[in-house]
Each structure stands twice: as structure tokens, then as C-alpha cells.
Amino acid sequence: MSQEIHHHNQAPVPAASDTQDTNEFIKGLWLQNPVFAQALGMCPVLAVTNSAQNGLAMGLATMFVLIMSNILVSSLRAFIPRQVRIACYILIIATFVTAVDYIIQAINLELHKALGAFISLIVVNCLILSRAEAFASKNTVSKSFLDAAGMGTGFTIALLCLGSIREILGNGSLFGWQLFADNFENWIVMILPGGGFFVLGLWVLVFNWLQQRQENKEPPSHD
Amino acid sequence: MINDSLWSIFVNASLINNFVLAYFLGICPFLGVSGKLNSATRMGAAVTIVMVISSMCAYGLHALLTVINAPYLQLISYIVVIASTVQIVEMVIKKASPALFRTLGIFLPLITTNCAILGLALFQTNKGYDFIQCLIYALGAGAGFTLALVLMAGLREKLDLVSVPDLARGTAITLMIAGILSLTFMGFAGLGSH
Numbered sequence: 061m062s063q064e065i066h067h068h069n070q071a072p073v074p075a076a077s078d079t080q081d082t083n084e085f086i087k088g089l090w091l092q093n094p095v096f097a098q099a100l101g102m103c104p105v106l107a108v109t110n111s112a113q114n115g116l117a118m119g120l121a122t123m124f125v126l127i128m129s130n131i132l133v134s135s136l137r138a139f140i141p142r143q144v145r146i147a148c149y150i151l152i153i154a155t156f157v158t159a160v161d162y163i164i165q166a167i168n169l170e171l172h173k174a175l176g177a178f179i180s181l182i183v184v185n186c187l188i189l190s191r192a193e194a195f196a197s198k199n200t201v202s203k204s205f206l207d208a209a210g211m212g213t214g215f216t217i218a219l220l221c222l223g224s225i226r227e228i229l230g231n232g233s234l235f236g237w238q239l240f241a242d243n244f245e246n247w248i249v250m251i252l253p254g255g256g257f258f259v260l261g262l263w264v265l266v267f268n269w270l271q272q273r274q275e276n277k278e279p280p281s282h283d
Numbered sequence: 284m285i286n287d288s289l290w291s292i293f294v295n296a297s298l299i300n301n302f303v304l305a306y307f308l309g310i311c312p313f314l315g316v317s318g319k320l321n322s323a324t325r326m327g328a329a330v331t332i333v334m335v336i337s338s339m340c341a342y343g344l345h346a347l348l349t350v351i352n353a354p355y356l357q358l359i360s361y362i363v364v365i366a367s368t369v370q371i372v373e374m375v376i377k378k379a380s381p382a383l384f385r386t387l388g389i390f391l392p393l394i395t396t397n398c399a400i401l402g403l404a405l406f407q408t409n410k411g412y413d414f415i416q417c418l419i420y421a422l423g424a425g426a427g428f429t430l431a432l433v434l435m436a437g438l439r440e441k442l443d444l445v446s447v448p449d450l451a452r453g454t455a456i457t458l459m460i461a462g463i464l465s466l467t468f469m470g471f472a473g474l475g476s477h
Contacts, residue, residue: 099314099454102307103311106310107308151362151363154362158359177406180358180401183358186311189396253304253307256462257458257462257465261455264455265451265455269450
């Protein structure tokens, strides 16, 4: 979060060009990916990603709440008193989460059962509160929307990465489609809680490795 | 419908279905505050206190919401209660023990966004526990959270002394250790009576 604030202090304010707007979107996808780079909102990331479908649904639900609350927080930023701002943000977020909870229940009851209490727990996803506090409360509505869309997409990508690996290894399938022949031995551990930690740890490792390789590339030295 | 013995509720919440290692609740403080054994213990105690108070409040609130027939207000009212509880606990600690207040620092207000606490309130409502069962459930969850945090902090203090590859330093190695801890805790599954 502090890194984020720092970044915005440095950003040249008057040059509000298109490239900058796309930057607000792009940064959330990989470089400042909420899960791999910032380690925000880890609880749902680990808890619901035992299959790719659950991961995708959770990512989309979180993205919806993130976008809506960012828009509302940003448009109300002149009216919310500083002292009670966190309470206001949480109320706004809780309202949208309640809506999402009922929407998912109406669309797909099975999915609602699979995700369980974790839909309600989007309220305490630190990613959403940190975007409201660090970005939406200081920027225009359109920028906040782009920021939320980028971060939400990055979050969904991370959930999908995790969910598909765990489903492929743990269940031999992807989105419910059987991938391997019958003699494939499922790695049950991947669906269990322990597997969630392992796979996320590996993804963070891969992310660090790619990041380091990129940094090494710029000054042409050892590999 | 619910006639679990109090002991089995406690063991279930603290060991078998440990909030951190089996339900993945409260991962942020688990990764963030587990660097030092000292602060981990204190954090665990603060979270347990907030859990017990807010679980009591959530029990009352649920009864009230059932009476006025407004289940859609559940989430919003729970989170408001939790935020106020954290605020009160913060003020009390500040008054009673300024030293502890300084040690906990920023992590005290952050308890509000600890999903273990909201999760506890939601789970106890779903399970339909009565007042005493709620109290035991909250105590068990708090004990389990503290246990996980202290175990992790102990391991990480040892980890500082060994050489870890640069790439894995930080989050990655912590997650791997958490995975092994989580597998270990699965061994407690046999303790359950059902």
C-alpha cells in the first residue's frame, strides 16, 4: 500500500493522457498483481481455489465489488469526512457484497454452496479496502474505475492460475473436463488445504524468478 | 439439532478445523505478524479477545435480526459490530497498558479486516450454536489462531539463521512452511468424534 501511495506522489499530475489511463489498468495485471506482488486478499485466494471454476467465480465476484465500491468511494470522496472514512468504505463494500451474495444465490445455487461463507468474506478482503483508501479516495471516477478493473482482472488471473493447477493435479480435470486417462493417480493433497499453500508458494516463486530475470536483462551482465 | 459437547466444539475449532491452517482465515496477520515470537503471542491474545466479544455481540444481533425479519442486514451489522469492538479494545489497551499498545501498533486496527473474526461470526450463525457454545467456539478459534501464529513465528525465527535461496526468501518460503504445517494439522482429524 505504501508503495502505491509513493508511486502516485511521483506521477506527473497534469499529463493526463491516454497512455497514463491505460497504465492504471495494466499495472494491476502483472507488475503490481494484488496476489503475487502485493500479497493482498490471500484468504479467498487459498480457500476457494480447489477448482478452476470456483476460482473464476470468486475472482469475478471480487472484481464486481471492487469496481462498484471504487466508483462509489471515488464519487463520494468530497463528502466523506476523513475521521470516519474507513467505516464509510466498509459500509459501502458490505452493501455491494450483500448484493453479490444474493445475485450468486439467484444465478447458481450449487456455486453458492461451493463458495460458502467466502462470498460474505469479500467484505474483509484487504485488497478492496486498500484500493479504496490508497487510490479511489484520491483520484477521479474514471481513473478509479480503470484501477479497479485492472486490479480485479489481476486478482482473477491469479485465482485462475491457482485454481487450474490445483484442479489439474488434484482431480485430473480442468473446468470439470477430464484431462487424463483413467490410470492417472490424483494428487489428493493439492485439493487439501496444504496444497493451496504449496501451489501459491510456487507461483510466488515463479513470479519472483520472472521479475528477477527481467531486472537482470536490463544491465547485460551474468544470467 | 446441535448437541455437540463443549469439549468437542473447542477441539474442533482449535485443532481439527484450525481457522488459519484448514479454513484459510486470517492469513494476512499470519504472514504479516509471524516474524517475531513476542509480537505473535500478543497478536494472538488481542485477536482472541476481539473474537470472544464480537462473537457474543453477533449472537445477540442474530437473535434481533431474526425478530425483525431482516436477514439481509446480517453482514453489514456484523462488520459494524466488529469494527466497534476493535475500536473499544484499542482504547482499553491504550489506557490499561500503553507498552502493549505500542508493540501492537498498526496491527491493532487491522484486526477489523481479519477475516477470521467475521468468519467466526458467520460460521456460528450457520451452525446454530447457543450462547455457551458460541463462547466456547470463539475461545477455541482464538486458541487455534494463536497456536498457528506462535508455531509459525517460532519456525521463522529459526529460519533467519539458515541460508535460504534469494528467490524464495520472504513470502514464498513462508507459504511452503505453512503448507507443511497445514498437512501436519490434518493429523488431528482423527480426534473428532464424528
